[in-house]
Amino acid sequence: MINSAFLNQLAVPRSNTEFVRTAAGLAVLQLYDSIKTHGYDPSVHDDALEAVQRDIAGTDAEPGVNRGNGVGAALGSVAQALPFWEKDGTVRVGRQAVYTALLTYGQALGDEGEWRVAESVDSLVGMDAELDGETWLAAEARLMMGRASRMCADWEASVIAYRRAYELGTSAGDLALALRAQIGEANNLWSRGDFPGAKKQLSKAARIARKSCPAVLPRVTLAQAGVANAAGEYERAIHLAFGLLLSLSDDDEMRYKTLVDLATFLSDYGLPAVASTALRMVERTAPEASIRRHARLSLLFLAARQRDEMAFDTLRSALARETLTPRQQTQYALFSAQGLRQFGRVSLARAAAKRAIQLANQYQLFQLVFESEAELHALELVHDEANETIAPRYMRFDSPGESTDNEDVDVTATIFNRSATRGKIPVRIRRIAESLVDMADHTGVGVAVASGSAQHSAR
Numbered sequence: 001m002i003n004s005a006f007l008n009q010l011a012v013p014r015s016n017t018e019f020v021r022t023a024a025g026l027a028v029l030q031l032y033d034s035i036k037t038h039g040y041d042p043s044v045h046d047d048a049l050e051a052v053q054r055d056i057a058g059t060d061a062e063p064g065v066n067r068g069n070g071v072g073a074a075l076g077s078v079a080q081a082l083p084f085w086e087k088d089g090t091v092r093v094g095r096q097a098v099y100t101a102l103l104t105y106g107q108a109l110g111d112e113g114e115w116r117v118a119e120s121v122d123s124l125v126g127m128d129a130e131l132d133g134e135t136w137l138a139a140e141a142r143l144m145m146g147r148a149s150r151m152c153a154d155w156e157a158s159v160i161a162y163r164r165a166y167e168l169g170t171s172a173g174d175l176a177l178a179l180r181a182q183i184g185e186a187n188n189l190w191s192r193g194d195f196p197g198a199k200k201q202l203s204k205a206a207r208i209a210r211k212s213c214p215a216v217l218p219r220v221t222l223a224q225a226g227v228a229n230a231a232g233e234y235e236r237a238i239h240l241a242f243g244l245l246l247s248l249s250d251d252d253e254m255r256y257k258t259l260v261d262l263a264t265f266l267s268d269y270g271l272p273a274v275a276s277t278a279l280r281m282v283e284r285t286a287p288e289a290s291i292r293r294h295a296r297l298s299l300l301f302l303a304a305r306q307r308d309e310m311a312f313d314t315l316r317s318a319l320a321r322e323t324l325t326p327r328q329q330t331q332y333a334l335f336s337a338q339g340l341r342q343f344g345r346v347s348l349a350r351a352a353a354k355r356a357i358q359l360a361n362q363y364q365l366f367q368l369v370f371e372s373e374a375e376l377h378a379l380e381l382v383h384d385e386a387n388e389t390i391a392p393r394y395m396r397f398d399s400p401g402e403s404t405d406n407e408d409v410d411v412t413a414t415i416f417n418r419s420a421t422r423g424k425i426p427v428r429i430r431r432i433a434e435s436l437v438d439m440a441d442h443t444g445v446g447v448a449v450a451s452g453s454a455q456h457s458a459r
Contacts, residue, residue, distance in 0.1 A: 005120035021071055024055045025105070025117070028078050029124070032098065036128065039087035046083075053079050070108035077101040092134070099129050099137045106144055110151070111290055113323030119148035119157075126161070130168065139168035139177050146184045150191070151325045153363035158188055175213045179205050183216075183223050191327075193367060195231045202227065218244055218254055222261060234269040235429060241265055242432045256286045260295055266433065267302060271425070274433040276302050277440045285443060293322055297331060304339030312339045330359040330368050337375050341382075350379050 006026040010019065031048055038044075056076055078101040084094030102125045109118035126141035142165035149158035162185040169178035182205045190198035202224050209217040221244050229237035241262040248255045259278050267275035279302070282295040296315055303312040316339070319332055333356035340349035356372035359365075425433075 005117050009114065009117050020055060021075070022117070024052055024075055025071075025109075027052045027055070028075055028082075029121070031082060032078070032102070035082055035085050040083055040085050042083075049079055049082065071105070071112055071114075074101065074105035074108040078105055095132065096134065096137065099125055099134060099141075103137070103141060103144065106141075106148070110144070110148055111288075113290075113325060115148050115151040115325060119145060119152055119154070122148055123161075126164075135168055136172040136174060136177075139165050139172055139174065139181075142168060143177060143181055143184065146181065150184070150188060151327075153326050153365065155188060155192065159185060162188070175208070176216045179209055179213060179216045180219065183219055186223060186227075190227050190230055195227055198227050199224075199231075218248065218251070218258075222254075222258055225265065226261060229265045229268055234265060235426065237265040238262065238269060238429060238432060242435075253288065256282050256288070256291050260291065260298065262436075263295075263298060266436075267298075267305075269429070271429075271433055272302050272305055274436055276306075278436050281440050281443055293319075293324070294328070296322075297324075297328055297335070300332070300339070301335045304335055304342055307342055309339075309343050312343070326359065326363040327365060327368075330356055330363065330365055330372070333359060334368060334372050334375060337372075337379070341375070341379060346379060346382060350376065353379055 003026070006022060006029070009022050010026075027048070031045060031052065035045060053076065056072055056079070078098065081094070081097040081101045085098050086092065086094045102121060106118045106121040106125065109115075109121065122141050122145035126138050126145055129135075129141055130138035142161045146158045146161035146165060149155075149161055162181045165181035165184075166178045169175070169181060182201055186198045186201035186205070189195075189201065202220055206217065206220045206224065209220050221240055225237045225240035225244070228234075228240065241258055245255060245258045245262060248258065259282050263275040263278040263282075266272075266278070276299060279295045279299050283292050283299065286292050286295065296319055300312065300315040300319060303309075303315055316336055324332060333352050337349045337352035337356060340346075340352060353372055353376040357369065357376060360368040360372050
């Protein structure tokens with residue numbers, strides 16, 4: 001499994017640095033397998049470990065693994081931990097260090113979008129740690145595998161991994177980890193359109209969290225907000241997310257994730273200018289690359305919707321150089337098609353829509369299959385390209401709606417239903433919008449949002 005995942009990755013055309021990084025990872029895992037099976041033997045393993053570390057470091061003539069990259073640092077940690085692996089006995093610090101370093105490596109691979117390789121690493125650690133009696137490490141590995149499998153659209157493997165993570169987490173006495181596994185399984189459900197099942201799962205997790213594990217409650221709340229938005233309960237989603245945002249005083253990572261999801265909810269509700277404000281705060285200040293990447297994808301959708309061609313082209317070009325997850329690849333193609341249609345570039349829009357359909361079918365992203373086919377149908381009905389800068393009135397744009405708790409869940413925008421009400425934005429929602437604009441000013445983002453944008457009627 002490991003060899004297959006790595007060899008498939010090596011077969012894809014890549015830069016020299018990326019190739020060396022993948023090859024070094026494969027070599028480290030082969031050494032891990034040898035040491036795990038036979039024990040550490042300096043006469044056998046020292047030279048091989050030194051060669052791998054040289055590959056990671058590189059030379060003036062040959063590229064190594066980028067030292068500023070988390071994958072390179074994690075690989076180095078695995079190589080350094082391997083000599084301390086204990087063959088047997090009651091002392092297990094060395095083994096635990098190796099498992100932990102391998103999990104860090106898997107996490108770093110995921111952060112770089114190399115999910116198939118990350119899935120194989122997490123699966124290996126989960127299996128070995130469980131057989132070795134390291135229950136908590138096995139639970140953490142299964143949790144990470146559940147996420148990686150979902151990113152690869154391997155739904156069955158993801159469900160199995162999450163359920164095993166729950167069992168092992170409970171057995172290890174780590175309720176927070178067990179509840180995170182339940183959130184992951186719920187996200188599998190709502191990403192495939194089973195909103196009732198997801199709500200039931202999250203309600204159960206919320207009850208347990210309130211009673212016994214309040215530290216994980218913010219994660220549950222954000223997932224509940226995502227389900228509410230997906231089900232068309234926009235105001236509930238906004239209230240949940242904004243209330244959570246105000247409660248997160250010392251968790252910057254969760255604040256950024258909440259901001260991105262809140263922007264999605266505001267966009268779906270009919271406040272794209274305010275959504276853009278929140279996303280630009282994230283794009284310019286978030287320390288984590290994956291969060292900035294998702295914010296940029298969401299901004300691409302909004303640039304198309306707001307007919308900002310310069311911003312659309314800039315963002316599209318930047319995202320073309322990013323490593324995207326399967327869902328993000330599909331959304332990128334769909335949003336590109338929508339924007340290109342807006343700007344009258346019909347032939348390019350058709351190609352992007354066809355690409356979105358192909359990806360959505362490949363990864364079994366059923367909602368995106370429907371939306372991409374609708375976009376292509378609209379393009380095929382176009383006969384007068386001169387009128388293409390105006391979107392057909394029966395079409396609507398999709399929201400990127402992807403949970404940034406690294407859950408990648410699709411949320412379908414139903415702005416058309418909002419427009420049918422022609423009701424004014426409730427006072428509480430307007431105040432939330434104004435508060436976000438104030439936050440942007442205080443963080444120095446300085447985005448100009450007209451007062452009407454935060455106070456206009458939905459349509």
